[in-house]
Amino acid sequence: MGLTQIAASILASVLVGALTRGAWRTYSLLALSALAVYWFQPVVPLRSFDFWFPSLSLALVVLVWFITSGPGAGKEKQNLIGLFIILGIVTLVDLSRYILPTPILTATTPPQFIQYIAFLAATILLILILTLLPHRSLITLSIAAALLVAILVILKSPALSLQASIILRTLTNRPIETASALDLRWLGISYIAFRLIHVLRDKQTGRLPELSLPEFATYVVFFPSLSAGPIDRAERFVKDLRNEFTLTQNETLMAGQRIVIGLFKKFVVADALALIALNDALATQVHSPGWMWVHLYAYTFQIYFDFSGYTDIALGIGRLVGIKLPENFLTPYTKPNLAQFWNSWHITLTQWIRSYFFNPFNRWIRGFKSLPAWTMILLGQLATMIIIGLWHGITWNFILWGAWHGLGLFLQNRWSDFTKTRFNPVNPRLQTALQVGGILLTFHFVALGWVFFALSDPSLSQIVFVKLFGL
Known part of the structure; x- marks a missing residue:
């Protein structure tokens, strides 16, 4: 998240924390999180993939919820509302290509509506197939977990990412000469996949509580922890979500203090240390042992202040809406x-x-x-x-x-x-x-x-x- 996105997240969280209660808080957080999936996604060279990657994230969330939910859950009112919110936001983001002169939530123009309809139809077809499979099926849950692991393997492997980029460029009529493993920058997928695998595994072992779609989706793509964690547990997160919450002056001050500390760590200390932190260029350019230690120490503290700074910001923003995310760094x-x-x-x-x-x-x-x-x-x-x-x-x-x-x-x-x-x-x-x-x-x-x-x-x-x- 950049400073603009952090500022907008803080403002939106204050409004949600102060003005919404009960189910409306959950629906509001779901809507904000779904919007953030698109807004936080960085631009990628592949055409319209700053729309497709976020859409795939939301599709995975819905699919895994259908796999792990109880029979008949898809017909319950709160789940239909959650599905409507997700579907409505994805549709509006795509239709913005026809409404707005320039994109707002995506870095580039979303795809043509007919392409989105094809994607939506494929997702709905897959959901219908899943509804025919026995719920709690070990095979179904295992296949879903294996699919998530396969996605991570492709994205984390430079060689496989490069081949995937070449294939996608070929399908979208883009030049393959400029293909790169960096083309597949899918925001938050490492954290999203691990949250989904946690849910699938706990479903297999009978430890997963019943979650509505709005609760489940908000847990997986909760906007403060979308890009850098922490990896919360579903039952702990949903307990906070279900508790009654009122944003008090004390909560606001404590959240604000945590956010300010995080901003200082990330954008002052970490960004300053990044100027001299060890990297590939310095590895060959520096010859003095003393200076090499300086660069290594700089990297050692830079990675801590960068990562823990983002975590402080996430925990502070989460606190504004009554979600006390778990600590990720303790000195x-x-x-x-x-x-x-x-x-x-x-x-x-x-x-x-x-x-x-x-x-x-x-x-x-x-x-x-x-x-x-x-x-x-x-x-x-x-x-x-x-x-x-x-x-x-x-x-x-x-x-x-x-x-x-x-x-x-x-x-x-x-x-x-x-x-x-x-x-x-x-x-x-x-x-x-x-x-x-x-x-x-x-x-x-x-x-x-x-x-x-x-x-x-x-x-x-x-x-x-x-x-x-x-x-």
Whole structure:
């Protein structure tokens, strides 16, 4: 979100928080969130895809709701109203090409109405097919989850994204010579997909509460957390949505304080640090170990202030409408070990991966009785952290970044077990020294890991490591 979008979001949230109650608050938030899906979507070189990507996001939301809702839910009044709101907004955005001289919500002109009608017909046909399938079907839920994973794999893989761009350019009569993996910039899909997979998985296990379409759609595309998280849980989010809320002076002040802190972090500190933060160009241009450390430290703090700043803004705006989104960062660089770092960095992503990958993986691997315990721990830590790396992008550097943290967590686990019964200092000064030493060691381990994250190629990472240590 840019400053204009943030300002508009704050104003709209104040109005919703102050003027709406009950179901009207939910309907208002759904409408705002559906509009934001289009407005926040960045321009892409593919013709009209700043309309198609948001429309596909909303279509996925509706489809997954139909899969996970109870029989007959589609005929309930509140769900029909929710469907009407979503359909009405998508239709109005497309019709704006005929009404407005220039686009307002999309960066480029929406597609012709006949193309939108074809898209709508295909979506309705798919919904009708889904209504014929047995609800709570394990196969249906699994296919939907696999489809979402496939979308992420295509979008996160530069090679697959490039091929998809070539295909789409061919279908839309665009030159394929300028095709790029960056053509497929689908706003918020990483967060949308994980929220939808969470819902599908909880439906399979019987933990998902009944959600109306307006509640469900608002949860998935809630505009403050659309572009940068956090990844809330459906039952927690909907509990806030259903609670009666009145925007008081105290709530406004607390929300405003959080927003101001976030704005300062993101647009003052992070943007200033970005000027000297480590990047591909600096990796080859800088030769002094001292300056390379400066650039690495700048990136280390820039990524924290950028990401946590956006989170503060999201939490503040959410609070204006009575939605208390979960914390995502709790002073991660002050933690004395790597496990505590990951319990305070991108907390909701870590919790999601723990619930839907790490715990099931550990239960599965324990079935191999012949494997030593340390091997199971190593495989679990490596697999989990590599998955987190791949969520950011399917490249070698993200794999190396994940493996770096997976190996670090394994070594910390082994060291903690080794020292637990052998070394327990009672001297307060020694305890303080060990605490400070742990913080410094953890911070620099994380900072060195950012080398893989900041750069695009393993060869550049190798160059930076050589320069950092003056080799």
